[in-house]
Each structure stands twice: as C-alpha cells, then as structure tokens.
C-alpha cells in the first residue's frame with residue numbers, strides 16, 4: 236500500500252540508508268571472520284574496533300566496556316543474569332530490585348532467577364508511570380545486588396529519573412560498604428535522550444539497534460569496568476570473554492552508524508516529534524474528550540502517544556486502523572496476540588475498561604502532519620465501532 240501510514244516507531248524503525256550502505260561490504264567482499272589471522276580478518280576486526288569506539292564515545296565510556304549482542308533482549312538477559320549469578324557466586328546476596336513497568340525481557344529474567352534462589356521486589360509506579368527515587372532507596376535490602384530500572388518505557392514513553400535512583404542506590408551501597416549494581420534498559424531512549432553512563436550513574440546499560448535506525452537482531456551492552464558479570468554464553472573468547480560467538484560484523488557496523496546519527500540528531504528529532512505529538516494529543520482531546528492520555532505529561536518521550544478509549548476493544552481498533560492503512564499498536568507490540576491488559580497500564584492504576592481500549596501511536600521525523608490529520612479523521616468513527624465489540628480477555 237503506497238499511502239499507508241506507519242505510527243509504530245517504538246516497535247521498530249526502518250534501517251537508515253547510511254547504516255545500510257556502511258553494512259553492505261560486510262555482506263560481500265569483506266566477509267572475513269574477525270578472529271582469524273589474515274588481512275581479510277583484520278578488516279573485519281578493524282570495523283568492529285571502530286564501531287566499538289564510536290559507541291563508547293557516545294555513551295561517555297571506553298571501548299573495553301562495550302559488548303555487541305543480538306539485540307535488546309539478549310543485552311537485558313545478559314545484564315540481569317550476568318550480575319545476579321556473579322554476585323550469588325561471590326555470596327554477596329540474592330535480592331533484585333526492579334520496577335513493575337519493565338519490559339518482559341527484564342521481568343521474565345528476574346522470574347527465571349527466582350528458580351535459582353533469587354528474590355525480586357517490584358517498585359511501584361505512580362499514576363503517571365514514574366518510579367519515586369525515595370521508594371527505590373526504601374526498597375533496598377542488605378542482600379540487594381542489582382537494581383534495574385528502565386530509562387524510558389516502551390508503552391507509555393515515560394522517562395524514569397535514573398540519575399536520582401542511581402544516586403539513592405549509591406548512597407545505600409556506601410553505607411553497606413559494598414557495590415549495588417545499577418542497570419538501565421535504555422532501549423527506547425536512544426533517539427531522544429543523551430545516554431552518558433556517568434551522568435546517569437549506571438553500571439550497565441542495554442540498547443537495541445532496530446529502535447534507532449540500525450538493523451534488527453543487534454544490540455549493545457555496556458558493563459562498567461569492575462562490575463561483577465558472569466557471561467551467559469559459553470564458547471570462544473569473543474567480545475572480551477563477555478559474549479562468545481562469531482561476531483555479526485555487518486550488524487555491528489550498522490549499529491554504530493545508526494547510533495551516531497540518532498545521537499547527533501537528538502535535539503532536532505525531539506523538537507519535530509514533540510510538535511507531532513502535541514498535534515495528535517490536541518486532536519484527540521478535541522474530538523474525543525473521554526479519551527485518556529497515559530503517562531506523565533512532561534517526562535515522556537517526544538514521539539509517544541499512549542491513549543485509552545474507555546470500553547473500546549483495542550483489537551478491533553487496530554484492525555479498522557489497518558484497513559484504513561494505518562499501522563499502530565495496542566499497548567505494546569510484544570503482547571499483541573493475546574490482548575491481555577498491559578502490565579504497565581495496570582501498574583499505573585489504569586482501570587480495566589480503559590486498559591483494554593488502549594492504543595500506542597509512535598512517530599518519527601519522517602511522519603507528516605497530514606498523516607496525523609488523516610488518523611484524526613478516521614479515529615473517532617473507529618473508536619465508536621470498537622465500543623460495541625466485546626470479548627476482551629481480562630486475565
């Protein structure tokens with residue numbers, strides 16, 4: 236469909252042409268295995284080294300602290316399990332603190348660790364989706380080894396006060412006379428936010444390339460020097476022993492190119508997306524006053540509008556939007572198949588009849604005002620049609 240409208244940039248973004256161009260030689264003539272000894276291999280190795288330097292500089296750290304992975308999910312699993320198992324082995328403790336609105340890659344990693352004797356506490360969020368740093372400080376225990384709070388939420392775009400949370404954790408760690416590691420899932424933050432690891436005060440940070448114009452199936456994990464970390468993948472010594480397996484050179488090159496461009500264009504991106512976000516929110520409020528915008532009004536990503544239409548079935552709305560040529564998401568792309576109310580919205584105390592009628596629209600700099608207007612033209616009628624639909628799972 237030529238005139239279709241894509242409003243699901245939080246689910247994934249198209250590969251940037253600059254990243255694709257940079258990747259192409261590594262699918263072709265530069266195919267060498269970076270671990271080998273001849274010149275063809277050295278080319279691939281150099282490309283990885285350059286990419287690692289680029290990513291390290293953007294995060295305000297050194298290349299040794301950067302690991303390339305197969306995506307956000309792998310980075311998160313490696314971070315959570317890697318720190319937890321290292322600290323369990325060292326008999327430091329087995330308590331993990333995270334928030335109730337994290338991505339399932341974090342929540343399910345914590346649940347997995349519970350099978351190995353770990354305990355997880357979930358920090359509550361307010362109606363605005365924010366974690367209170369004081370709540371984090373209060374929830375820390377003598378045996379807490381890891382705190383993991385996301386930089387920005389994938390469903391609502393709410394931006395968490397990571398620096399304040401990390402400072403509260405550091406203070407508590409000082410009083411205990413040991414480290415408590417702080418990790419942040421920054422997967423949704425790379426287009427709009429400065430991600431300097433020292434300013435954020437984090438020991439580990441996870442990124443996913445396909446959220447910022449890089450290739451799908453590629454990601455980054457930052458691990459601060461000296462942080463306890465037990466690699467979760469065994470094999471060769473690639474990625475400084477942190478992630479065994481022959482490197483995906485093309486994906487690594489594409490990741491670095493896309494991340495650099497995303498970070499360079501951060502301010503212009505935020506400005507442009509904010510204008511589109513405001514246009515959409517104003518249009519919805521004018522046409523459908525019963526609609527509820529979810530998440531803190533200022534502390535949110537500039538490209539996200541998460542909106543609930545009471546008593547409307549999101550699956551019906553998505554189908555009708557698709558028929559109108561508009562791609563959007565219900566809550567989170569990750570739980571589209573089973574329309575169970577989103578754990579993020581429930582944690583924010585959004586009532587069930589609003590939660591199941593929630594849509595997420597996410598824009599980018601390539602979104603046109605006219606596309607927002609076309610959405611606003613069709614949305615009121617679609618919401619009306621979806622209100623009469625029934626059968627939404629409440630589990």
Ligand SMILES: Cc1ncc(COP(=O)(O)O)c(C=O)c1O
Nearest residue numbers: 306307308338389420422423443
């Ligand atoms: C906040 C957040 N964390 C983690 C992930 C998982 O990343 P990936 O798709 O690269 O596995 C996503 C993707 O939806 C996300 O939005």
